[in-house]
Amino acid sequence: MSKLALQATEQLRGAIREAMQKAMESGTLPKAPLPEFTVEIPADRTHGDWATNAAMVGAKSFRFPPRKIAQAIADHIDLSGTYFDRSEIAGPGFLNFFFKSQFYSDVLKDVIALGDGYGRSDFGQKERIMVEFVSANPTGPMHMGNARGGALGDCLASVLDAAGYDVTREFYVNDAGNQIEKFGASLEARYLQIYLGEETVEFPEDGYQGDDIRERAKEFAGENGDRFVKADSAERRRALVDFALPKNIGKMKTDLEKYRIRYDVWFRESTIHEDGELQETIDLLKNRGMTYEKDGALWYRATALGAEKDEVLIRQNGNPTYFAADIAYHRNKFSKRGFDRCIDVWGADHHGHVARMKGAMDAVGLDGGKLDVVLIQLVRLVRGGEVVRMSKRTGKAIGLADLLDEVPVDAARFYFNLREATSQMEFDLDLAVQQDSQNPVYYVQYAHARICSILKNLAAEGIFPRDCTDEELALLNSPEEIELIRHIASFTSEIVAAAQNYDPARITRYVIELATLFHKFYNMRRVKGEEEPLTAARLFLCRATMTVLRNVLSMFKITAPESM
Structure with a gap:
């Protein structure tokens, strides 16, 4: 909630x-110990701005009916x-409270x-948090999962x-390990096929089949010719990887x-x-008794910590697994670089x-509870009500680059921030x-542009925004105005809740509702044509709404247009 709230x-x-x-005195x-109670915003704001369950939970302490306790509180409370x-007092003993106009x-x-x-x-108290996201394999183009992960990760940060x-x-x-070896083998095969023919050079069964591998091999051949055809395989692969x-x-x-995203x-x-x-990390695991050797490989005792099966750290050929490197990487985050919390x-x-x-x-002696993981569900691209898998431009699976060629950033x-990460989503390319107004980002941007237009049109008539007195702002008392101001007041608390739950989509929903409430206010209440104090107060409300709209859009690196 805001500092005022x-x-x-x-x-x-x-x-x-x-x-x-x-009431006890x-x-x-x-006389009894004061009960622990909550104060919260009721689901139905017509019941009040805040509500408490003090009388309900106090029944056990005071041994009185909740409604009598509520009446005693109401009779003795001083709200000055x-x-x-x-x-x-509502129902069996709830107490509802209503704001003064001063709050608004x-x-x-x-x-x-x-x-x-x-x-x-300053809710987070400058706790050091790393958000690691996308981290796509550099052996190929980024896919639709990376597109969603990029937006969610960046907006979460x-x-x-x-x-x-x-x-x-x-x-x-x-850029190391098995996938780079596979990358080098794939590039090598495509490079040799250019000079020796595809029927002569067999492509690795588990190689990367994408056209991007062919393109990089052609580019390498364009710069180096055939001078690596007769080179040692290890030298050739190293040169190809270093190039590609x-x-x-x-x-x-x-x-x-x-x-x-930067x-x-x-x-x-x-x-x-x-x-x-x-x-160093593997030695640490050995020293802590968390490894053993079997079948020529080094294993990690994952089952000792509740996992279903143990994991290989070093293969029979002496190469470390991706899991071993990942442990060392995450240890680096906490131990070497001192992050308080890490989010993957x-x-x-x-x-x-x-x-x-x-x-x-x-x-490895760290706190696994300080590592949090946000798992992202799949995205289905839809056009004309049909699922789309291929790019119209390339005829291949749609990746991030293809999406950004077709859809505004x-x-x-x-x-990608309309839904929680844990929910599957459809991305309607047409919409x-x-x-x-059917397009939610257009709908929100239009609310911002609409306010800019109001201010510009009034300025052309010599009417400019100004500071208002409390008495003038108290004129903003219609249901539409109160509802809009309440929503504005909740912005800070929404950000904190989104941060606590790792759910940036909460802010997207918040700003859609803000736009809805503004459009509702503007359609029901005139800004121009009222008495000057009321016009000034409504302009003040417009400016405040515009500020919050802009703050959300800029936080998510989305443009806030002044005209549309």
């Missing part, structure tokens, strides 16, 4: 406790000096005063930042920057192999890896480019 809540808690104390209630002006005035003044900073808080955490965005580059991998990583960076760190897996950190954004197919990695952190980032 938090202040109001604490005022109410204090007033309720004081009322129960007075007067003999209206028997608070943001509340009255209370009502102060909310709007707070928004205008804070501007771009409205919604931000933004939400955490706004909630007061010290956030680092990281991409883990898998930077190009693939560069393409990833370009595509992600087009998607408005990382603080691009961490290469190869560094933990080269600097001895992988061996993974595809849902990695669900079995979550418990293993948390357990591995415990196994604003729409892609907004759409994403539609310019009407």
